[in-house]
Structures are given as C-alpha cells and as structure tokens.
Amino acid sequence: MKISFTINGKSQSVEIADENTPLLWVVRDILDLKGTKFGCGKAACGACTLHVDGEAVRSCSYAIKFVEGKEITTIEGLGNEENPHPVQRAWIEEVVPQCGYCQPGFMMATAALIDKIPNPTDEDIDKNIINVCRCATYYRMRKAIHRAAALNTEASSSTETQIS
Amino acid sequence: MSKKKISRRKFLVRGGLGTIGVLAVGTYLFRNPIRRVIAEAIDSGESPYMGDTSSPVIWFEVTSENNIVLHSPKVEMGQGTFTSLAQMAADELEVSMEQMKVIHANSASGNMDGFATGGSTSVASLWVPLRELAATMREMIKNKAAEKIGVSIEQLSIADGVISEGENSISYAEVVADVSEWNIPDTPVLKDIKEYKFVGRPIPRVDLKDKVFGAPIFGMDATLPDMLHGAVVRSSAIGATYIDADISKAETMPGVVKVIKEPDFVGVIANSLIEAENAKNTIVVDWKVDRKWQTSDIEAMIAVGQGEPYVIQKEGDAEDILSEGENIITSDYKSPIGAHAQLEPNGALAHVEDDTATIFMSTQVVKLTRDEIAERLGLDEENVNIVPTFLGGGFGRRLHTPNAVQAAVLSKAVGKPVKCFFTRKEEFQNDTFRPPTHHVLKAKLSEDGMIEAIEHNVSSGDVAHGSAMLPSILEPILGSDIGAWRGGMIQYGAIPNFRTISWRVKLPFATSWWRSLGLLANTFAIESFMDELAIKAKKSPVEFRLAQIQDDNRGFRLKEVIKAAVEKSGYTDEVVNGRAMGFAVSTDANTPCAQVVEVSIENKEIKVHKVTCAMDPGIAVNPDQVRAQCEGAIIMGMSAAMFEKMDVEDGQLTPTIYGPYQMALMKNAPKQIDVVLLQNDDKPGAVGEPPLGPIGAAVANAVFRLTGERLREMPLQLKSSKV
Ligand code: FES
Ligand code: FES
Numbered sequence: 065m066k067i068s069f070t071i072n073g074k075s076q077s078v079e080i081a082d083e084n085t086p087l088l089w090v091v092r093d094i095l096d097l098k099g100t101k102f103g104c105g106k107a108a109c110g111a112c113t114l115h116v117d118g119e120a121v122r123s124c125s126y127a128i129k130f131v132e133g134k135e136i137t138t139i140e141g142l143g144n145e146e147n148p149h150p151v152q153r154a155w156i157e158e159v160v161p162q163c164g165y166c167q168p169g170f171m172m173a174t175a176a177l178i179d180k181i182p183n184p185t186d187e188d189i190d191k192n193i194i195n196v197c198r199c200a201t202y203y204r205m206r207k208a209i210h211r212a213a214a215l216n217t218e219a220s221s222s223t224e225t226q227i228s
Numbered sequence: 229m230s231k232k233k234i235s236r237r238k239f240l241v242r243g244g245l246g247t248i249g250v251l252a253v254g255t256y257l258f259r260n261p262i263r264r265v266i267a268e269a270i271d272s273g274e275s276p277y278m279g280d281t282s283s284p285v286i287w288f289e290v291t292s293e294n295n296i297v298l299h300s301p302k303v304e305m306g307q308g309t310f311t312s313l314a315q316m317a318a319d320e321l322e323v324s325m326e327q328m329k330v331i332h333a334n335s336a337s338g339n340m341d342g343f344a345t346g347g348s349t350s351v352a353s354l355w356v357p358l359r360e361l362a363a364t365m366r367e368m369i370k371n372k373a374a375e376k377i378g379v380s381i382e383q384l385s386i387a388d389g390v391i392s393e394g395e396n397s398i399s400y401a402e403v404v405a406d407v408s409e410w411n412i413p414d415t416p417v418l419k420d421i422k423e424y425k426f427v428g429r430p431i432p433r434v435d436l437k438d439k440v441f442g443a444p445i446f447g448m449d450a451t452l453p454d455m456l457h458g459a460v461v462r463s464s465a466i467g468a469t470y471i472d473a474d475i476s477k478a479e480t481m482p483g484v485v486k487v488i489k490e491p492d493f494v495g496v497i498a499n500s501l502i503e504a505e506n507a508k509n510t511i512v513v514d515w516k517v518d519r520k521w522q523t524s525d526i527e528a529m530i531a532v533g534q535g536e537p538y539v540i541q542k543e544g545d546a547e548d549i550l551s552e553g554e555n556i557i558t559s560d561y562k563s564p565i566g567a568h569a570q571l572e573p574n575g576a577l578a579h580v581e582d583d584t585a586t587i588f589m590s591t592q593v594v595k596l597t598r599d600e601i602a603e604r605l606g607l608d609e610e611n612v613n614i615v616p617t618f619l620g621g622g623f624g625r626r627l628h629t630p631n632a633v634q635a636a637v638l639s640k641a642v643g644k645p646v647k648c649f650f651t652r653k654e655e656f657q658n659d660t661f662r663p664p665t666h667h668v669l670k671a672k673l674s675e676d677g678m679i680e681a682i683e684h685n686v687s688s689g690d691v692a693h694g695s696a697m698l699p700s701i702l703e704p705i706l707g708s709d710i711g712a713w714r715g716g717m718i719q720y721g722a723i724p725n726f727r728t729i730s731w732r733v734k735l736p737f738a739t740s741w742w743r744s745l746g747l748l749a750n751t752f753a754i755e756s757f758m759d760e761l762a763i764k765a766k767k768s769p770v771e772f773r774l775a776q777i778q779d780d781n782r783g784f785r786l787k788e789v790i791k792a793a794v795e796k797s798g799y800t801d802e803v804v805n806g807r808a809m810g811f812a813v814s815t816d817a818n819t820p821c822a823q824v825v826e827v828s829i830e831n832k833e834i835k836v837h838k839v840t841c842a843m844d845p846g847i848a849v850n851p852d853q854v855r856a857q858c859e860g861a862i863i864m865g866m867s868a869a870m871f872e873k874m875d876v877e878d879g880q881l882t883p884t885i886y887g888p889y890q891m892a893l894m895k896n897a898p899k900q901i902d903v904v905l906l907q908n909d910d911k912p913g914a915v916g917e918p919p920l921g922p923i924g925a926a927v928a929n930a931v932f933r934l935t936g937e938r939l940r941e942m943p944l945q946l947k948s949s950k951v
Contacts, residue, residue: 089500162308163571163621164435165620168442191895196569199621203898204856205894
C-alpha cells in the first residue's frame, strides 16, 4: 500500500507491503534517516523517539499505517548546525552526549516537553523524560533541559518583539 | 600522506610488560613470578599500549585543507578518548583543535591495537607514544619545510600548522603534497606540560556535533549499496547447543533471499530487517539443553568456600588471628548478575567478496574480530578489514563478537553485504554478564579500636578469563581471575595483618567484563564492612579509615581524596532534616576515588539527593570529560547497586527488556553531583571505571545512618521502613 505524509517539512510517499511495519524502520531503512535509533523495539527505551504532529512518539511501536497525512519530525529535521533547535544548542553548551546513541531520542522528547510546558520543573522533567541512557548522562541532561527551556523562551520572545 | 613511501625505522618501540609500577600495598603471594608481575601490572594501572608506534605515517594524515586526521586505534564509546587524543596530538603538532579530526583506524591501515579498548587504559597507555608520534611528525614536516624554503630548521616557527620564516610561510599541507620519502628523525624531546594549550583544558568533545545533529556514525547506521538484512536464531536457554533446524516455513516467507544452516547456527537473509526477523521466528530449532538452571542453583555455586581459592594479597598473619578467639566480626555481602544493557545492540554489516571481507561494526576488539573472521572464512588476516564505527555504549559488552562472524558467514552465502543485529531480548539473554558475587569479611579490632587483622574472601564467576582482554595463554599462568578481584584488595596498608582470597567459580552462562569489573561489588563489600567496623569501634568512619592508611605515595593520594571529599561535602555522621550522609573510598588501577552521598527515604524508597566525588586520576587531559565520566559512572553505579538484577528462571535469563530490568532513570539521578579533581601524579591514569567503586557502599552506609538497617545485598532494598 501507499502511504503519504510529511517528514522534516517535505512531502513523502512510501510503498509498503506490510502496513504494520513500524515507522522506525521506514524512517531508518527506506528514507535513510539514521538519527532515529533502535534500542529495544518494544517502546521501552525511547531511543526511537520522534514527533508525529508535534507529539513525541516511540516510532518502533507505531505502525506506518497511522502516519497517513501526518507531519513527522526527526532529529535531522529538528535543527542543523547552521540553525540548531534550542534543545540542540543547550545540549552542545552543556556537553551532554557520551556514547551519544540515546541522545536523539532524549532531544526529541525534550523538544516536545518544552513545547507543552515551556518552563518545566524538575518534577515535570522526572515525569516526562523517561527514556533510558546507559551512559547515565542524566545529570547534564537535566541541566540542558532547563537551559533549552530558557533559550526557547528567549527565542520566542524575541520573535514576538520583531513581529510587534 | 598515508600512501607515501617511507623509510621505516623502528624508533618508538614499546610494549610487553616493560613498565611495571611498584605496588605499595601488600605483598602478593603468587609463587609463580610471572603471575606476580602480571598481577602487579594490572593493579598499578600501567598497561602499555600494544600496537604499532614505529611511524607517525599510519597515525596521521594531512588533508589538502591543512587539517590533521588522527586515525585512532582506540575506539570511541562515550568515554571521550577521541577528544583527549586530539588534544595531546594538537599540542605537539602545533595545530589548533579545529584542525584536528579523529576517525577510527580500520584494521587494514595497520594501525591496530593488539589488545582492546577497555579497562580505562586508552589515554594513559597512549600518553607518551601518541605525543612522541605527533612531535616526530612535526619534526619530519619541519625538516622538509627547511629544505624547501632553504633555511635552517632553527629559523622556523610554527603556528596552526603553518611554518614560517620571516616573510616566507608554508602550510603542512603544502609541505607534504609532493613528498614521497620521509626520513624519520630521532624522537624529539616532548614539550613541558606547562607549554600545552589544549592538554589540561575542558575542550568540548570532538564528536559533539555529530552526536547532537543525529549523524549516522554508529555500527547500526552503516549501509552499503545492495545491502540485505540478516537474522540469526539465538537460544533463550542457558547452555543450549545447536543441533539442527527446520527451515521449510522460513524459506517461503516474504522477502526471504536465503536461509542457511551452519554447523553451529541457522540464519536468514532477507530484503528488510522486519522480513528477516519474521522469517527467523518461523524456524524451529532443535536445541540440546542439559539442565534447566534456576537462580537458586547459581546462588548455591557462588559461595565462598566453593571452587578454587587463590590468595591474592597477604600481609602479616590474618589467617591465624582470625581463625579463633573472641571478638571476631564477620559479615556477608552479595551482588547479583548484571546485564550490560548498552543501548545499541551488537551486530555488524559484513561484505564478503571472493577472498576479502569488510566489516563495519561497533567493537572494542578490532584485532580479535579480524582474526576470528579470517579463521572462520579461511581468509588471510590482511584481507579482512574491520572498519570500527562509534559505539552505542561499550562497557565491556563488545569484547566478544561472534555476531560479526555470523554476519560475515551470511554475507558470503549470498555474495552481498548483509547487516545482522541482535534483538533486545537476545541482548538480555545472550549477554556476557557481570557475574554474581559473594563476599565474606572478617576482622578483629585491637583495644584502641583499630583493625588488628582483616580478611576478604570473594567468590565470583569469571570476568577476565575467556575475554579478549586476557590472552587465553595467560589463564593457566594467572590462575585466579584478575577481573574478579579488581578492587578486592585491602587498600589500608597500615593494618598489620590482612589477606584477600579470590574463589573462582565457572558458571553455566557467559560472564565477563562489565565496566569496572569486580570493583563495584568488591568495594561495596569492603567499604560497607569498614563502616560496620568504624561503628563498632565508635569512631568516625572517615577518621577510622585515615588512621589505617600507610605513609607512602599511594597512601598520600588516598588520604588526599578522602579529605577533599569530606571537605567539599561537609560530611557529618548526624542526620540533618531527614537526610543522612554515607562515605566510601576505593582505589582502582592506581586511581583513588572517595565519595559522599546524601540520602533520604521517600515513599519507602532510597532517594539519593547529592553525590560528592573526589578523584585523583593524575593529569586530567580533559577535566570536563573526566567530570562527565565521574557523573555517568556514579549514576550507572547507583543503577547497578540499587536497581539492577538478572534472574534465572526455568533455564532462562530474565528479564529481557528495559523496565522489568530496572535501571536508574532521570527521576533517580541525583540533582547535584560535585566533582573535585586532584592531580597528584605526573601522568594521566584510569578515569572511566574508578568512580564506579565507592557509590554502592556510600549509599548503603548512608542508609544505615538514617534507618539503622544494614543493607548487605545489591540491589539495595529496604526491608523495614522505620522512616
Ligand atoms: S526502540 Fe523504541 S522505545 Fe526502544
Ligand atoms: S549517551 Fe550513551 S546511552 Fe546515552
């Protein structure tokens, strides 16, 4: 079957035999966007987190058939070196990654969190950021999440000033 | 530059066990002198680099943009080695950090570690050789520049890879462009550390951007044109031997290209990963399983008194003093089976053509993997090229790589590149686990409340034996398992009588290296016991320890980290506002590390609020990354000490997924971690593992102060809930 959606701002269609194929493998192996990671395949680690219509989703357990007409964002579309997302800026400033494998998932989860809760408290972070990092970079991640929230508020208030 | 012809002269030959530090604590009882030498080498943390350091040409490349590419034989698994190596090279090469690129050396380049990446040895073992290689390379280029400009070498100055004399200047790239023959000069004298611009500074990680923007840098991200996907059936039962398989259904499944039966495994090759997995799941394998193991069987095996004992440390006459009489204090401690649970599963992308093989993968053992594939496929070792990628976590899990061999066999069967990975369940059931341990500690206090004699008995499954970190020829020479007793010796050299005995047990499933080896469990046992003794002696646990440390260099460094941790944390025995502190200290591979934790009990669970860590790794090449290692090791150590545990049920290891395999998450991570770095040594030492040592005991000791309950078993769980 053919499924059409938008990914990182571009329209995309894929022909796929099994409509229950997890979105993760379409993103990684058909669209060749390798930033979204496989950790468990059972929605238990968060390495595969990306956004579907702005919601953080564990793509290893999300069938491709459900993305028809939806907007997907992966780490590659979150920002880039020239134009990093506030979460990516914060991650760089706090030097968060160690092995780095879990980090795209955490950054995607964080971007969705600060979108909903612009200034998350420690409790908000504990409740919403539940991915697994084996290198245990949680201490710097928490700092980076607070920093990302601050950068994000700064960025949105400066655009508002420009508009007005 | 790497293609150019060079006149090779061996000028930087290192290796062997030539540089053995003298061990200050204790006396080894190994009757065999080779055993003693190896044991001392390991404990002193001085593991020499085991690769080719005869020429800079296989290490460095100058690009036409005048950047330097360092081909690292050590792999990057998060520990920050690439960044430290770049700093060391840049300082001697006189280039900027922006000009330094670091990539993994592939095995065909000849720049290969004869050993592995692991054991916290990468920066320490390359500290001298890498700087000498960089300095030599600088001199080689400088000599050529002098010829080209027509001046003497003394008149030249270098900045950012550009060599100048008056008005004339020439970049490294311009110098090397047309040189076909290099003369390797005598090894230059290294610069004074004080002259370094990058070593010792908190330079951001060189792989930071790749890791923040999602670059495809890991083994699982590797692709090749026409690539197929493989899947291998792995047993979920302990000790299962493959006999035969029924593949008739699998052969008819959609997307399947081929199903192959080998003498030792059965595998599928298909067009996509999902198709390969679906077909794999229809294969019915006939496994031979001799016994259905249970947790209770394993617990019965791991018990002091079972297996083969080896005395690994002895001073005075602890045995006699502790054999009978009054006032002997004894405690037992235990640690469970631990899983690596690294996020990127094991696997490889293999491409076998005619008489060559190319393998892309995350591995800690490049050479071993190359040799194993060459042997299995009957290829020349030179024709097998291992291309290491960034590792999605290592922790010792990637010291064994049968998965690479399987991927190569599958690729050969179809004549195309094949990528083949473990599922998460297979990772959990086919891990090379951290072995469970049992410890018996015994001591006698003197009348003034000091330790007169102390003895540590540790029973453990194998750690180093059977792993690539220890050549198997050493197994009969060493006898005891150096990994199992890492961190197991008594570090308080002023105690008159002490002894450590390691009991070696062979378990029915694979056990091996798990970040810090025996350190985590051994320190948990010894430092919990030290706390119990201090309380018996009615002394402050800090003063009690300080008073029993010997006066030599090792003792001095140990005392300094203790004092630093106490001062920074404001350690007190008192419970303040429902929070108590716990203290513990360890010495691993010559790096002492002291930690103070602050805990409370919330909803009947232990909550760690703050950890203070003082560590002395000698020179910190990148202090920010040393801190990052401490922070990560502390939380990973908490995870292992407070949450993690594998069980054996009806012949299978369980659980098989994150969640049921409980680990520390964001909500469990302390909100404050203070790291104090001391540098009381004139070279860099071990960093990645030592800070895992004290955390378990520090938490247990704090819990005792708060609740009066002594937790002697990992994972630490409160039985009573008095608070
Ligand atoms: S891979 Fe999707 S949650 Fe683990
Ligand atoms: S950085 Fe390695 S798993 Fe998170």
